[in-house]
Amino acid sequence: MTTTGTTQVNATRAQTNNVPIGILLMVAATVVFALQDGISRHLAGTYNTYMVVMVRYWFFAAFVLFLANRAPGGILATARTDQLGLQIFRGALLVAEICVAVYGFTLLGLIESQAVFICYPLLVAALSGPVLGEAVGWRRWMAIGMGLIGVMIILQPGAGVFNPVAVIPFVSALMFAVYGLLTRYAARKDTTATSFFWTGIAGSVCMTTVGMWYWEPMIGSDWLWMALLCVSGVAGHWLLIKCYEMAEASAVQPFAYFHLIxxxxxxxxxxxxxxxxxxxxxxxxxxxxxxxTLWRERMKG
Structure with missing residues (x-):
């Protein structure tokens, strides 16, 4: 899922490189995010998607404010940026992507949605040339083409029973890929803490502006599910932050595919x-x- 903020936490890690612990933390994070996807599907199947994501983002905003307050210089130092427009756009794009992804869960289910969404690293690789000016060699293009063939096999656009709704998770993956590239672009000037802060704050403000018009009363048991959704989001982010502190991203990133399992x-x-x-x-x-693609990146590094 839609894993809120996963692309920017990898820049703030300590110098340790304990790969086994890093792998365990990454696998634990995928378990938490899969549970988060399941809870999102349950709640969005009963209540409006905008409201579900809005409440989730309130908790996320509180989490980034807590982290910023504990950082050197406090909230003001963490929030300081010369790229405010870019940071706000990043946050808005991510929250829009989450809405699309959660809506896709309710229409297609977890398996089919995640099977398509996992192509986003390939989209990042494909777009890194035009967006960031990075060189994309023929081997990477071959891997990208192979991945898109996999997407086509899942979507079956040539079949007589093709459902246009099946494109939703691909749109979600494309949005998340652009968000990831913008995060890398923002990292040229801003710290990870600043990008993470604006992801939560801008996303919360944008989602509240939309979601407050779609409020629905929620029964008591579903408020418990909502609380678990919020806590799982924070737990997932904490596990990822710790994961990237423990080990290099290239060593642990392949295990992110456990999310699909x-x-x-x-x-x-x-x-x-x-x-x-x-x-x-x-x-x-x-x-x-x-x-x-990850292996090629590691070889180049």
Missing amino acids: WAAMLGIAVFGEVVRTNVAIGAGIIITAGLF
Whole structure:
């Protein structure tokens, strides 16, 4: 999912490089984020998506304010930026992506949504040339093309039963890829703490502006699910921050694909979803292409 803020935490890590602990923390984070996706699907299936994401972002904003207050210089120092417009746009783009992703969960389920969404690292690689001016070699383009073939196998656009709704998770992945690239661009001038701060604050303000018009009364048991959703978001971010403090991103990033495995297990066990053959084949191709791209990046580094 939509993993809020995962792309900017990797810049603030200590000098330690304990890869086994880093891998454990990454796997734990994928478990938490898969649970978050499942809770989001449950709540958004009953209540308005905008309201669900808005409440989730209130808690996220409180979390980044807490972190900023504890940082050297406090909130004012953390919030200081010469790229305010870019930071606000990043935050707005991410919260819009989360709304699209959660809406996709309610229409397509966790398995199919996540199977398509995992192509986002390949989209980042494809767009890094035009957006950041980075060199994209033929091997990377080959991996990108392979991953997109995997997406096509999942979506089956040539089949007579093609459902246009199936494009939603691809749109979500594209939005998240652009967000990731903008985060890398912002990192040329701003610290990770500043980018993380504006992700939560700008996203919360934008979502409140929209979501307050869609408020619905919620039953008591669902408020417990909402509280768990908020806590899982904070727990996931904390695990990722600790993960990237413990180990280099290139060593632990491949294990982020465990997110799809946990989401599939949750989709089958809780929501009665099934893994269609084309989805399994397409997801396998996407993961292979993504791992190849990560390996190439590591070799270059």
